[in-house]
Amino acid sequence: MPRQVDHDARRRQIAEAVWRLATRGGLEDVTLRQVAAEAGVSARLLQYYFGTRSQLLLGALEILNTEGEQRARQRIALLGEDPGMHAIVRGVLLELLPLDEERRNRHLVYVAYFVRFLADPDLAAAVHQTPPALENLIADLLTGAQELGRLRPEVDASAEAAFLVAGAEGLQASVLLGQHTPEQAVTLIDHQLSRIFSPTPGDPPSA
Template identity: 35%
Template structure:
C-alpha cells in the first residue's frame, strides 16, 4: 500500500482517538487498535509519539487548508470583504462532523501546548497567524472603516478570538449552528458596520 495512504490512515485513527478521549489517550497501542494495525506498523511509520502527534496536527491543517482553498475559489477574487471574512469564519465553525472533529482535535493540541505535553505553542501557531493576515487584508479592503487606521491586525485578532470562543461554545452545546451564524453576523456588524442584508 502507498506510504502516504498508510500514514493518513494512522493520523485519521489518531484524530478519532483524540476526539474520544483527548490527547492524553493517544498511545501507539490506542492508535494501532483504532486503525486496525499492529503497534509495530504504527511505529514503522512514526518513530515516536511526538512524530505522529505532529503529523496528526498537520493533517487537520491540510484538510482545513484544502477546504479554505475550495471556498476561496468559489468566492472569486472580487468577493466583498464582508463576504470573504464571513466565509473564513463559517469555515472555522464546527458546522458539520468533519469541522467538529477538527475543532476538538485542535483544541486538544492547544491545551497540550499550554500544559507542556510535548507540543509547543510555536508548533501550532502557523495557521492562526496566516488567518490573521488574511482577515486583516480583507478588513483593509473595506470602505466602511476610516482610512489610515493602523489596527487592522488587532481587529483581525479579535475576530479570530471571537470565532474561537463561538467554536468552543458550539462544541459544548451552548450555541446552535443558527445562533453561531447570528453571532458571526453581529460581530461583523460591530467591526464593519451593518451589512446590506441586515
C-alpha cells in the same frame, strides 16, 4: 509484482485512528500500541511513518490542519469569482465554527489536542513556535480590504484579526457545549464584521 503502497493514504489511515481516539477519550493516555490497533497496522509500521509518540500526535494534527485548509478553500471558492473581502473573511472565520458534522468532528479533535498540549511541555513548545497563521491571514485580508476602502479606516487590522479569531474560537466551544446554536454563532460573527466593514449592498453573504 509487489503491490504499490500509497504512503500518503497509509499516513492518513493512521492519522484518522488518532482522531477517533481523541474524540472518544482524549489524548492524555493514548499509546502507540493503541493507535496501531485502532488503525489496524503494526506498531513497527506506525513508527516507520511517524516515529515517536510526540511526532505521531504532531503529524496527525498537521494532516488534520492541511485537510481543514483544503475544505475551507473549497467552501470559499463556492462564493463565486469575486466574493469580496467581507465574504472571504467571513468564510475563513466560519471554518472555526462546528457548523456541520465534518467541522464539528475536527473541532472535537482540536479540543483533545488542546488538553494534551497543556499537559505536555514538548508538544506545547512545538505549538508556541508556530506563527499565528490564521491571525496573520485575516490581518492581511483586512489590510487589503482597508486599501480598497471596504474596511473602516480607523480599524487596526492586526488587533482586529486577533480579536475575531479569539471570538470565533470562543464561539466554537460554546456551540460544542450547546450554549449557542450554530445559527446564533454565525449571527454574532456577522455582527462583529458589520462593525468594521463599510456597508455594501449584498453584505453579508448567506451562510
